[in-house]
Amino acid sequence: MSKTNLQAYWKENLRYLLILLLIWFAVSYGAGILFADALNSVRIGGFKLGFWFAQQGSIYVFVVLIFVYVWLMNKLDEKYDVHEK
Amino acid sequence: MSVQTWTFILVGFSFAIYIGIAIWSRAGSTKEFYVAGGGVPPIANGMATAADWMSAASFISMAGLISFMGYDGAVYLMGWTGGYVLLALLLAPYLRKFGKFTVPDFIGERYYSQTARVVAVVCALFVSFTYIAGQMRGVGIVFSRFLEVPINLGVVIGMAIVFIYAVLGGMKGITYTQVAQYCVLIFAFLVPAIFISLQMTGNPIPQLGFGGTLSDGTYLLDKLDGLNQELGFAQYTVGSKPMIDVFCITAALMVGTAGLPHVIVRFFTVPRVKDARSSAGWALLFIAILYTTAPAVAAFARTNMIQSVAEVNFDKLPPWVNNWAETGLITMEDKNGDGAVQYVADKEANEFTPDRDIMVLANPEIANLPNWVVALVAAGGLAAALSTAAGLLLVISSAISHDLLKNAINPEISERGELLAARIAAGVAVVLAGLLGIYPPGFVAQVVAFAFGLAASSFFPAIILGVFDKRTNKQGAIAGMITGILFTAVYILYFKFINPAASTPDHWLFGISPEGIGTIGMALNLIVTIAVSRMTPAPPERIQHLAEDIRIPRGAGGAQAH
Structure with missing residues (x-):
């Protein structure tokens, strides 16, 4: 694989990581901790929203994030032809 | 049965x-x-x-x-x-x-x-x-x-x-x-x-x-x-x-x-x-x-x-309370003598103390x-x-x-x-x-904070930088790991073992408890590793190739012995 190709692959990978980690930070440290008090004024059923993110929602998002990452990377590997045979 | x-x-x-x-x-x-x-x-x-x-x-x-x-x-x-x-x-x-x-x-x-x-x-x-x-x-x-x-x-x-x-x-x-x-x-x-x-x-x-x-x-x-x-x-x-x-x-x-x-x-x-x-x-x-x-x-x-x-009156408590009281995991005492259980936040007046493990x-x-x-x-x-x-x-x-x-x-x-x-x-x-x-x-519970703090402040930055920063060299990694571990260990040792009486938010660094200090240890490790790596020679060619090679999936054989 050529040097420029490798760099392009790595750059796209880093962009995915940045976006996914921003979401990771936003649901846990953001919604679950820093803004939990503010979000608690919103209610979904019996849950205050900030509390829900801290004890439930962030965990669901974490699971989804990993599977999205797997899907994105499998596509990226194929695009740059670096996937495993 | x-x-x-x-x-x-x-x-x-x-x-x-x-x-x-x-x-x-x-x-x-x-x-x-x-x-x-x-x-x-x-x-x-x-x-x-x-x-x-x-x-x-x-x-x-x-x-x-x-x-x-x-x-x-x-x-x-x-x-x-x-x-x-x-x-x-x-x-x-x-x-x-x-x-x-x-x-x-x-x-x-x-x-x-x-x-x-x-x-x-x-x-x-x-x-x-x-x-x-x-x-x-x-x-x-x-x-x-x-x-x-x-x-x-x-x-x-x-x-x-x-x-x-x-x-x-x-x-x-x-x-x-x-x-x-x-x-x-x-x-x-x-x-x-x-x-x-x-x-x-x-x-x-x-x-x-x-x-x-x-x-x-x-x-x-x-x-x-x-x-x-x-x-x-x-x-x-x-x-x-x-x-x-x-x-x-x-x-x-x-x-x-x-x-x-x-x-x-x-x-x-x-x-x-x-x-x-x-x-x-x-x-x-x-x-x-x-x-x-x-x-x-x-x-x-x-x-x-x-x-x-x-x-609830002491003689009307459900049977599970007495079962677990026998094992010593629930302690009860009728402090004010009114015959009923007062379960309250105030430690002086509280009459019912369950061990947290019995909840499950x-x-x-x-x-x-x-x-x-x-x-x-x-x-x-x-x-x-x-x-x-x-x-x-x-x-x-x-x-x-x-x-x-x-x-x-x-x-x-x-x-x-x-x-x-x-x-x-x-x-x-x-x-x-x-x-x-x-x-x-006696300190098993306290030591768990140690395990996480040390893992956070030692391994994590060394591995992350090893993958994402080709310029990180051995001087940087060793200096960073030692700084992170020492800082975290000294902080936890001081508050958990040497002077536990001082372990209150007023005395903690920025109000961070010993359980959370690994975060600061990790940040110090990252800073020291990056700074020292930049001031010392780049890693050898072979290592830079290795760092590049692990970025692409193809060619991952089975785990190899040396």
């Missing part, structure tokens, strides 16, 4: 399965012993990782802890799951491509230094022994409460079982036993949770019942907020820890998770880089099933407990569930403790036979010699772990 008969049947049956698997999956080579031959399918690896990760503490203690902490319990829920996102995105695929057996392998190779390797081995051993002492103790406690054998005999039985499948099967035996153990522990956790959710909220799914309404039409969480306030406790859904501390503890636990050697090593066992990515996803999915149920169990248990004891163990009794469910919880607790202990034993034995003996002391050792050494090391480690369980050092 009595609870005890059921317990003997269920525990005996599950143990027979574990031993059967061990005999079927004996390890014939070091590669099978260390990384199960590198051929574990990703879903199976995800299940094994989940069982490996969820210890006696997750199964028995966590829900109880949350039920007394309310919102603040979120530090454990987010902290012990969020680390898997970091693992999947930042570590697992690259370490799999690197393709060796252990974490010290990576550190030693990437930083072309025996010193770095030895620092990593010492950290791995310390973290693993800290952890395993607690597991063996957990095995002993479950045995003594449910089967009425002495705690020490329970520890010895647990040791014997782990000895058989860890020494015989190595990683291969451990992995497939853990798959079975996951099934046992998750079933045992969910069955009572579903029953109780149905009873209290009419919804069979605990995660939804958590936000549902009780028979009187009020929301469970509103009811609990009200009950807590009446008794003088903080509202359940609002925290009482300072925000910065919640932030730092969560971060230290997340990063610590991603730096724990017994978790990382699991990603060496799958065939391909793409399997390493997806097995992290499966692992977290399987973990999330328990971790989203636990806070619901916590809220159900607390509501049930308050309603069945507060202001007594839950089936509190909810009047059938005897087989009570027995199931015992089998589940044992599965959780044994699976974690086995995973840790493997890290200890490979650190000794592979990292120290083979790579640092005697590189000429034969394959058979190394395999024998690994088995002996695992055997000795089982015995040591058992001794720690029988004679627990």
